[in-house]
Amino acid sequence: MLSESILRELREVLGGKNVLSETEDLLTYAYDATAAMRRKTPDVVVAPKSTEEVSQVLNIAQKYGLPVYPRGSGTNLSGGTIPLEGGIVLSLLNMNRILEVDTENLTATVQPGVIIQDLNNEVALHGLLYPPDPGTVTTATMGGSVSESSGGLRGLKYGVTKHYVMGMKLVLADGKVIKWGGKTVKNVTGYDLTALFTGAEGTLGIITEILVKLIPAPETRKSLLGVFDDVDKAGRAISAIIRNRIIPATLEIMDNMTLRTVENFTHAGLPIEAEAVLLIEVDGYKEVVEREAALVEDVLQQEGAVEVKVAKDEQERERIWFARRSALPALAQKKPTTVLEDATVPRSKIPEMLKAIREIAKKYDLLIGTFGHAGDGNLHPTILTDERDKEEMARVEKAVDEIFQVAISLGGTLSGEHGIGIAKAKYLPLEFGEAGVRTLRRIKEALDPEYRLNPGKIVLRKE
Amino acid sequence: MGIYSTLTSIEGELHKCMKCGNCQAVCPIYKETRHEVGVARGKISLVEALLSGETEMTEGLSERFSLCTTCMACNANCPCGVRFDRIILAARAEAVRQKGLHSAKAIAFGALKRQGLFDLGLKVGSVFQGVALKRIPGRKSGSRLRFEVGMGQTKVFPNLAKRTLRSELPEIVRPAGTAKMRVAFFTGCMINYFYTDMGKAVVEVLIENSLEVVIPNGQGCCGIPASVNGDVESARVMAKRNLREFENMGADALVVACSSGGSAWKHVYAELLSDEPKWRALAEKWAEKSYDIAEFLVDRVPFKEEGLGRVERKVTYHDPCHLNRGQGIYAEPREMLKKIPGLELIEMKEPGRCCGMAGSFSLTHPELSDQILERKIQDIAQTHTDTVATGCPACRLQLASGVENADLQEDVVHIVQILAESYRAGKLEPRV
Ligand SMILES: Cc1cc2nc3c(=O)[nH]c(=O)nc-3n(C[C@H](O)[C@H](O)[C@H](O)COP(=O)(O)OP(=O)(O)OC[C@H]3O[C@@H](n4cnc5c(N)ncnc54)[C@H](O)[C@@H]3O)c2cc1C
Ligand code: SF4
Ligand code: SF4
Numbered sequence: 001m002l003s004e005s006i007l008r009e010l011r012e013v014l015g016g017k018n019v020l021s022e023t024e025d026l027l028t029y030a031y032d033a034t035a036a037m038r039r040k041t042p043d044v045v046v047a048p049k050s051t052e053e054v055s056q057v058l059n060i061a062q063k064y065g066l067p068v069y070p071r072g073s074g075t076n077l078s079g080g081t082i083p084l085e086g087g088i089v090l091s092l093l094n095m096n097r098i099l100e101v102d103t104e105n106l107t108a109t110v111q112p113g114v115i116i117q118d119l120n121n122e123v124a125l126h127g128l129l130y131p132p133d134p135g136t137v138t139t140a141t142m143g144g145s146v147s148e149s150s151g152g153l154r155g156l157k158y159g160v161t162k163h164y165v166m167g168m169k170l171v172l173a174d175g176k177v178i179k180w181g182g183k184t185v186k187n188v189t190g191y192d193l194t195a196l197f198t199g200a201e202g203t204l205g206i207i208t209e210i211l212v213k214l215i216p217a218p219e220t221r222k223s224l225l226g227v228f229d230d231v232d233k234a235g236r237a238i239s240a241i242i243r244n245r246i247i248p249a250t251l252e253i254m255d256n257m258t259l260r261t262v263e264n265f266t267h268a269g270l271p272i273e274a275e276a277v278l279l280i281e282v283d284g285y286k287e288v289v290e291r292e293a294a295l296v297e298d299v300l301q302q303e304g305a306v307e308v309k310v311a312k313d314e315q316e317r318e319r320i321w322f323a324r325r326s327a328l329p330a331l332a333q334k335k336p337t338t339v340l341e342d343a344t345v346p347r348s349k350i351p352e353m354l355k356a357i358r359e360i361a362k363k364y365d366l367l368i369g370t371f372g373h374a375g376d377g378n379l380h381p382t383i384l385t386d387e388r389d390k391e392e393m394a395r396v397e398k399a400v401d402e403i404f405q406v407a408i409s410l411g412g413t414l415s416g417e418h419g420i421g422i423a424k425a426k427y428l429p430l431e432f433g434e435a436g437v438r439t440l441r442r443i444k445e446a447l448d449p450e451y452r453l454n455p456g457k458i459v460l461r462k463e
Numbered sequence: 464m465g466i467y468s469t470l471t472s473i474e475g476e477l478h479k480c481m482k483c484g485n486c487q488a489v490c491p492i493y494k495e496t497r498h499e500v501g502v503a504r505g506k507i508s509l510v511e512a513l514l515s516g517e518t519e520m521t522e523g524l525s526e527r528f529s530l531c532t533t534c535m536a537c538n539a540n541c542p543c544g545v546r547f548d549r550i551i552l553a554a555r556a557e558a559v560r561q562k563g564l565h566s567a568k569a570i571a572f573g574a575l576k577r578q579g580l581f582d583l584g585l586k587v588g589s590v591f592q593g594v595a596l597k598r599i600p601g602r603k604s605g606s607r608l609r610f611e612v613g614m615g616q617t618k619v620f621p622n623l624a625k626r627t628l629r630s631e632l633p634e635i636v637r638p639a640g641t642a643k644m645r646v647a648f649f650t651g652c653m654i655n656y657f658y659t660d661m662g663k664a665v666v667e668v669l670i671e672n673s674l675e676v677v678i679p680n681g682q683g684c685c686g687i688p689a690s691v692n693g694d695v696e697s698a699r700v701m702a703k704r705n706l707r708e709f710e711n712m713g714a715d716a717l718v719v720a721c722s723s724g725g726s727a728w729k730h731v732y733a734e735l736l737s738d739e740p741k742w743r744a745l746a747e748k749w750a751e752k753s754y755d756i757a758e759f760l761v762d763r764v765p766f767k768e769e770g771l772g773r774v775e776r777k778v779t780y781h782d783p784c785h786l787n788r789g790q791g792i793y794a795e796p797r798e799m800l801k802k803i804p805g806l807e808l809i810e811m812k813e814p815g816r817c818c819g820m821a822g823s824f825s826l827t828h829p830e831l832s833d834q835i836l837e838r839k840i841q842d843i844a845q846t847h848t849d850t851v852a853t854g855c856p857a858c859r860l861q862l863a864s865g866v867e868n869a870d871l872q873e874d875v876v877h878i879v880q881i882l883a884e885s886y887r888a889g890k891l892e893p894r895v
Contacts, residue, residue, distance in 0.1 A: 024523040025498065027512050028505035033482050047497070074499065075484040093497040113497075117488075138488040329542030332481040 072144025078421025112143025149199035169209035235351030251375030344416030525558035532821035555693030647714035772888025773805035820861035
């Protein structure tokens with residue numbers, strides 16, 4: 001509990017409505033979308049409406065030595081918004097205005113609380129698109145997705161969030177406001193702060209304004225489904241598509257375990273006997289789409305697909321993607337706890353990674369369903385378990401360790417898009433080495449020496 | 464034990480929730496407040512905290528549970544199939560078991576319990592109207608009443624009917640010639656006391672289709688206002704009373720023109736009475752033959768199309784939450800409207816978005832209710848229609864209030880009134 005005088009100061013700055021301090025409200029900020037995380041309630045939740053107010057909150061936090069946990073929609077999958085040490089949860093949801101859409105320079109300026117889909121609805125009026133589309137595109141905020149550098153289904157062709165950020169306004173741990181970047185395509189002035197703060201998970205500063213790049217929306221699109229009786233064949237098909245110089249907007253995979261579960265849940269008519277399916281979408285000008293779709297169909301057949309389905313209309317297309325979107329929720333229904341991993345490997349290593357995951361599942365006697373952005377090499381091995389079962393959870397932990405080791409040994413990374421947060425902080429040395437982690441820590445301490453911002457995430461205090 | 468009897472009955476629903484936050488995309492309350500407690504995920508975590516003993520039932524908690532219009536939009540958008548409507552109803556019932564009903568609500572529901580008293584209450588209300596409800600200068604629709612709902616906002620109420628529907632109509636209305644079947648009409652309170660025009664349209668249309676209509680005099684409030692607020696005991700009394708009265712009169716089918724009434728007969732009664740096998744069986748028997756009026760006239764006894772006259776209206780249709788998501792009825796009303804000659808149906812953006820009425824929610828959370836309504840009215844305005852049709856008297860009240868406050872020139876009616884209008888017009892048109 002915070003003293004009444006601190007609460008009063010916060011209320012003076014923000015107005016009473018934007019300061020929540022009753023237990024019944026605080027309890028609802030103790031979690032995010034990450035499974036099997038310990039809940040922790042903050043002492044207060046504040047929802048500022050301007051950069052100035054954010055800065056004042058940080059001044060108050062500094063004065064009383066309180067940690068500050070920035071929060072968008074709380075849909076991240078790495079414990080990023082859990083207020084581990086109590087203190088202040090700073091919700092950016094009241095800063096939800098689209099400040100500008102510049103149709104000549106193809107940019108948009110937004111406040112961090114804008115929901116990604118709302119931005120897309122707005123720019124669509126001008127025939128434009130903001131491509132990053134995580135599964136949570138209708139709920140996640142711009143601030144949260146920039147802070148995670150979220151990917152999505154379109155990552156293969158269009159890249160991920162970090163490829164679209166051109167500048168920011170940001171409040172530092174000491175309350176000072178900085179601003180950089182601009183609408184120019186080129187900019188090499190000074191260090192690349194955009195790269196530093198994109199994906200920083202709220203540990204280095206609070207983003208209060210974002211300038212992003214837009215692109216012309218593709219004219220049309222076409223979806224295909226390739227069915228394989230062998231995972232290796234599916235893996236080779238992925239490489240073959242790219243080798244044929246086609247970059248689909250989307251190239252996803254689901255394994256047998258995922259397929260069965262999704263079919264059971266959605267009754268979408270998926271081939272449950274298949275060892276793997278590839279879900280593919282090509283987009284662009286009509287003529288190009290027709291040509292590429294036909295080519296993809298050929299390649300899939302050549303690589304030994306037992307069946308190839310081409311979506312004939314919007315309804316069939318929607319069915320394919322509904323099945324894909326249902327992968328995680330469907331798997332989540334099977335067991336009480338869903339441990340979703342995000343290990344990513346070079347795309348050519350996908351078959352090896354899939355095989356390794358299956359072996360790990362067998363070795364530790366666990367249910368693991370794998371699906372993900374195959375074209376990006378970004379798989380989501382999903383372990384179905386029950387956090388109340390201590391013995392099984394111990395095996396889960398070992399399995400996760402091993403999945404990370406394999407990913408890194410294949411030249412991959414711990415996280416493709418979900419971030420490090422609390423969940424993966426302890427694995428950081430595996431990828432960076434001691435000197436690497438020390439470098440991250442020095443960056444953190446240079447900007448936030450008191451670990452005021454989102455403490456307990458990514459870089460931990462030296463013991 | 465059912466959701467109205469114990470909180471543990473919904474543990475399975477809670478387990479399904481994976482905290483993905485998808486419900487945020489559609490929750491009308493969360494859209495306005497942007498507080499996690501407004502959305503299903505937030506209230507689910509509160510119920511979890513309650514069950515785990517991390518918190519106990521407090522006044523504050525029961526207040527948070529009241530933050531829900533029960534619009535079921537979260538159900539429909541939940542990838543895990545969480546039935547949040549069941550969770551919130553169980554949580555509210557638990558709140559009442561532990562903390563008692565808010566005194567104001569207790570008085571209202573207590574009064575509804577015995578119909579005589581409710582009539583009296585409303586008569587007192589008509590006196591009370593002179594004080595709390597200010598008559599406003601009427602427009603084409605005649606004078607209306609404004610009810611000060613606090614925060615400087617007003618809700619425009621329709622006038623109380625001079626005579627209630629059930630006192631105006633005989634208990635049995637027969638068509639000319641032989642009747643195809645005997646249909647019981649459950650009027651619900653709003654149609655009985657405020658919107659008798661809707662009730663008369665229902666009877667008119669049924670008669671036009673050669674159906675005998677029974678309107679049991681002893682019927683009362685459907686009990687939904689009580690059950691959604693956790694007053695399970697009152698709701699059970701009302702459920703039994705209605706079941707008894709309709710069973711006594713007997714009918715081949717039962718129709719309602721109100722989304723709460725429909726939910727009550729189809730789903731809620733059996734659930735409310737699930738611990739009493741005899742009553743439960745009776746509730747299930749009636750659930751089997753209960754229909755919303757549009758559903759009945761499209762799927763069960765297709766309404767006759769000959770004799771329909773031109774109705775020159777540009778109509779937009781608002782889906783009542785408990786008709787659309789609650790009963791899966793969204794195609795039938797549109798089908799009905801499309802068959803009416805001269806009528807043009809123009810869809811609004813998000814016709815299934817909650818209007819913010821949600822019964823007593825609009826009185827306990829007037830500011831929120833109004834904010835939600837405002838978005839709806841903007842969507843309606845954009846259609847440039849002259850008529851808003853819907854399938855529920857409660858939505859009609861809310862929409863009419865919003866339309867009036869926004870100074871839009873729109874009629875707000877139940878679709879069955881348009882059908883009745885069409886039959887009437889048909890009688891005036893020269894035969895060819
Ligand atoms: C079902 C499901 C599917 C998903 N699919 C994908 C997917 O396909 N691809 C993908 O990449 N991710 C995916 N995610 C993860 C998640 O949705 C994204 O990371 C999302 O972008 C987070 O946005 P948010 O607004 O919820 O951020 P939050 O969860 O609120 O915050 C995320 C992080 O950013 C920080 N933060 C938030 N706002 C600010 C700010 N203004 N300034 C500084 N720091 C801030 C927080 O402290 C936290 O560390 C999925 C999640 C779920 C539940
Ligand atoms: S959408 Fe469903 S599973 Fe997701 S948080 Fe809401 S209720 Fe839970
Ligand atoms: S039922 Fe409607 S108001 Fe209630 S939580 Fe779900 S979406 Fe929100």
